[in-house]
Each structure stands twice: as C-alpha cells, then as structure tokens.
Amino acid sequence: xxxxxxxxxxxxxxxxxxxxxxxxxxxxxxxxxxxxxxxxxxxxxxxxxxxxxxxxxxxxxxxxxxxxxxxxxxxxxxxxxxxxxxxxxxxxxxxxxxxxxxxxxxxxxxxxxxxxxxxxxxxxxxxxxxxxxxxxxxxxxxxxxxxxxxxxxxxxxxxxxxxxxxxxxxxxxxxxxxxxxxxxxxxxxxxx
Amino acid sequence: xxxxxxxxxxxxxxxxxxxxxxxxxxxxxxxxxxxxxxxxxxxxxxxxxxxxxxxxxxxxxxxxxxxxxxxxxxxxxxxxxxxxxxxxxxxxxxxxxxxxxxxxxxxxxxxxxxxxxxxxxxxxxxxxxxxxxxxxxxxxxxxxxxxxxxxxxxxxxxxxxxxxxxxxxxxxxxxxxxxxxxxxxxxxxxxx
DNA sequence: CCCTTTCCGCTACTGCGGTTTCGTAAATCA
DNA sequence: TGATTTACGAAACCGCAGTAGCGGAAAGGG
Numbered sequence: 001x002x003x004x005x006x007x008x009x010x011x012x013x014x015x016x017x018x019x020x021x022x023x024x025x026x027x028x029x030x031x032x033x034x035x036x037x038x039x040x041x042x043x044x045x046x047x048x049x050x051x052x053x054x055x056x057x058x059x060x061x062x063x064x065x066x067x068x069x070x071x072x073x074x075x076x077x078x079x080x081x082x083x084x085x086x087x088x089x090x091x092x093x094x095x096x097x098x099x100x101x102x103x104x105x106x107x108x109x110x111x112x113x114x115x116x117x118x119x120x121x122x123x124x125x126x127x128x129x130x131x132x133x134x135x136x137x138x139x140x141x142x143x144x145x146x147x148x149x150x151x152x153x154x155x156x157x158x159x160x161x162x163x164x165x166x167x168x169x170x171x172x173x174x175x176x177x178x179x180x181x182x183x184x185x186x187x188x189x190x191x192x
Numbered sequence: 193x194x195x196x197x198x199x200x201x202x203x204x205x206x207x208x209x210x211x212x213x214x215x216x217x218x219x220x221x222x223x224x225x226x227x228x229x230x231x232x233x234x235x236x237x238x239x240x241x242x243x244x245x246x247x248x249x250x251x252x253x254x255x256x257x258x259x260x261x262x263x264x265x266x267x268x269x270x271x272x273x274x275x276x277x278x279x280x281x282x283x284x285x286x287x288x289x290x291x292x293x294x295x296x297x298x299x300x301x302x303x304x305x306x307x308x309x310x311x312x313x314x315x316x317x318x319x320x321x322x323x324x325x326x327x328x329x330x331x332x333x334x335x336x337x338x339x340x341x342x343x344x345x346x347x348x349x350x351x352x353x354x355x356x357x358x359x360x361x362x363x364x365x366x367x368x369x370x371x372x373x374x375x376x377x378x379x380x381x382x383x384x
Numbered sequence: 385c386c387c388t389t390t391c392c393g394c395t396a397c398t399g400c401g402g403t404t405t406c407g408t409a410a411a412t413c414a
Numbered sequence: 415t416g417a418t419t420t421a422c423g424a425a426a427c428c429g430c431a432g433t434a435g436c437g438g439a440a441a442g443g444g
Contacts, residue, residue: 005390006440044393098301105356106294122357146373153350160357161349164297165314181338197420198410236423
C-alpha cells in the first residue's frame with residue numbers, strides 16, 4: 001500500500017530549495033515570497049505547500065541545505081590559525097547580505113524551530129574557533145583565567161555586533177586586532 | 193511663514209506613541225499593527241504616517257521615547273564601574289524581547305535612515321562603556337596595546353552575539369567574566 | 385481496459401497588514 | 415471673503431501567506 005497514486009516528482013524538492021535560497025539571498029527572509037519561489041522553481045505554490053506546511057518550515061529546510069562552511073585546516077601556529085579563521089569569518093559575514101543575517105536572527109527569535117536550525121548553521125564556525133582557542137591555550141598563548149567559550153564570544157561576537165548594531169566595517173585589520181587583544185601582542189606587533 | 197495651513201493636532205503624537213507602546217508590549221514588533229495603533233489612539237492611519245514614515249520609524253521613536261537609559265555614575269573603581277555597566281546592559285537586553293532587538297537590526301539593515309536612528313539608540317550605552325574603558329586604561333588597569341574601541345566591542349559585542357546568534361543566556365556571571373577577561377583577574381578572583 | 389488514488393499546475397479567493405489616494409476640514413494670507 | 419496651504423479620516427490599493435476547487439496526469443489494483 002506504499003506506492004498508490006501518482007508519485008511525487010523527485011526533482012521538485014531540489015528546485016524549490018535552490019530557488020528559495022536564491023530568493024533569501026536576494027531579498028532576505030521577509031522579502032522571500034512563496035509566489036516568487038514557486039515561479040522561480042517552475043512549480044505551483046500548492047506543490048510547495050504539499051511538502052512544507054509553511055514558509056517558516058521551508059526556511060528551516062533551506063538553512064539546513066545551505067551549510068557553506070568556512071574552510072579551515074589548522075597548522076602549527078595557533079596565532080596564525082586564529083587570525084586566519086576570524087578573518088575568514090569576517091569575510092563571510094561581509095560578503096553575506098546584512099539583511100539576511102539580521103532577518104535570520106529575527107526569524108529565529110520568533111520561531112524556536114528556525115532558531116534551532118539557524119543555530120546549527122553558525123555553530124560550525126563557532127566550533128572551529130573554539131577548537132583553535134583551546135589549542136592556543138594548550139600552547140600557552142592565552143591567559144587561562146578565562147573559559148575558552150568566553151574568548152570565542154569575544155572573538156566572534158564583535159563581528160556580529162559591528163555588522164548588526166554599530167554598522168562599522170569588518171576589515172581584516174579589525175579581525176587581526178581582535179585576535180591581538182585576546183592573545184596579547186605578538187613579537188612582530190610589539191616593534192611598532 | 194511658520195503657521196501656514198491647518199496646524200497639527202498636538203495631542204496626536206502622545207496618543208499614538210502611547211497606543212503603540214501598549215501594542216508593542218502586548219503583541220511584540222511583528223504583532224504591532226498600524227490599524228490597531230490607529231484605532232487605539234483614536235486617529236486615522238494617515239495621521240500616523242504623516243509623522244512617521246514607516247512602522248519601523250514609529251517603533252524607533254517609541255523606544256527613544258520610553259528610553260530610560262542605563263543609569264550610571266562612575267565611581268573611583270573602574271573595574272567595579274565596568275562590571276556594573278556591562279551587567280546593567282545585559283540586564284536591559286534580557287528584559288527586552290529578543291524579537292524586538294532582532295527586528296530593529298533587520299529594519300536597520302534594510303533602510304539607512306532606520307539604521308541611523310537605531311544606531312543612536314544603542315550609541316548611548318556604547319559611549320558609556322567607552323568612557324569607562326578609557327578611564328580604566330588611564331588607571332593602568334588595561335593593557336594599552338589595543339584600541340579602546342575594540343575592547344568595548346569585546347565587552348558589549350558578546351552580549352548581542354549571545355542574544356541574537358547563539359541564544360545563550362546573559363547572566364550577571366557572564367557579564368563579570370567578560371570584564372575579567374578584558375581587565376585580567378582581580379585580586380579577589382585569583383583566590384579561587 | 386476502467387477505477388481509484390495521489391500528484392500537479394492553474395486560478396481564484398480569504399484575510400491581514402503596510403502604505404497611498406482622495407475628498408474635506410481647519411487654519412493663514414491677501 | 416476667497417485663495418492657499420496643510421491636516422485629517424475614510425476607503426482603497428497592494429503584496430503576501432495560506433486555502434480551495436478544478437481538470438488533467440501518472441501511477442497501482444482489479
């Protein structure tokens with residue numbers, strides 16, 4: 001009694017998610033209209049609602065689908081690793097439309113399910129930083145009187161803070177300064 | 193050439209702001225409907241739009257209106273001051289509905305004018321922290337190899353980061369840890 | 385081959401909420 | 415008083431989330 005009736009078109013899911021991602025990138029969460037997603041995907045709106053019961057559900061699925069992680073392999077220099085990582089995250093954030101980040105945060109604040117999926121989206125970055133910070137602590141580069149989690153927040157948090165609140169730019173220099181502030185000045189920095 | 197034409201009803205502003213506050217408290221940002229605000233204020237929607245060009249502008253004005261700033265008078269202990277200030281900001285943030293903060297950020301990301309208003313909204317807090325950090329630097333409590341602005345970001349940024357991104361709670365302990373991380377451990381902390 | 389079931393695309397419709405249009409009221413200026 | 419300028423309220427406009435009803439398509443069961 002499994003395959004009764006006409007089977008679902010297997011291509012639909014992919015096409016819809018792809019279209020939705022494009023719309024989300026372009027217009028943000030609020031600007032994402034189901035009508036447009038349907039049109040872009042070459043699919044009827046009802047077909048979308050047959051798979052996802054609401055716009056929020058669709059976005060949840062979509063975010064899980066996104067997952068473009070910051071590429072990163074750790075070397076033996078923790079300071080360099082950390083700088084590279086924070087800089088990379090800053091670059092990702094600046095290349096992402098600010099409205100997207102803000103809208104995702106807003107949607108997450110409103111809907112627990114979205115909150116969860118969005119959190120997993122950022123979690124990868126967060127975790128990567130945590131690992132490097134832990135390694136730096138092992139290497140004795142960091143004062144150990146503070147929990148690593150807090151240091152991570154102080155490295156990554158300011159990026160979101162600038163992006164969403166103060167509106168200041170996320171330059172590579174800024175990223176470097178953040179790392180310097182947490183690790184203390186390196187030998188080369190102290191010359192200036 | 194001042195008073196040409198029919199003068200604006202002076203009572204409108206207050207009535208609308210009051211009504212909007214009530215609606216915001218009751219329904220949140222998204223649930224705040226201009227229709228209901230107008231009805232509750234006993235005013236036509238156009239009358240609202242003549243004074244504020246959009247819902248977001250109205251909400252910004254509203255928040256500015258009820259703005260009871262973080263009260264703060266600096267004492268002679270910079271560490272204590274800073275802890276108190278960061279803790280107070282954290283408390284304010286947690287007592288504010290998260291959606292409101294997120295929605296304001298989203299609105300700001302979408303519209304430059306709103307961005308400006310919202311920025312001035314947070315600016316007071318930011319400035320207060322900056323002053324105390326500068327004072328702490330004068331007192332030799334802070335390593336001087338980092339610009340004060342960055343330290344401020346590392347004190348305040350994590351609060352917004354937790355609130356909007358990771359969703360972790362903003363406890364007083366967390367605020368204290370942030371300060372400790374920036375200033376280094378105090379004598380009393382080192383005992384533990 | 386029909387029958388049933390499920391999917392699909394299409395169109396229209398409801399309801400809601402932000403924003404605008406328009407006719408009219410209240411003020412100043414000549 | 416009459417022309418002009420600005421404010422006001424009512425109603426309309428518009429976009430969008432979500433639903434409903436249709437004819438037709440693609441599968442399986444008899």
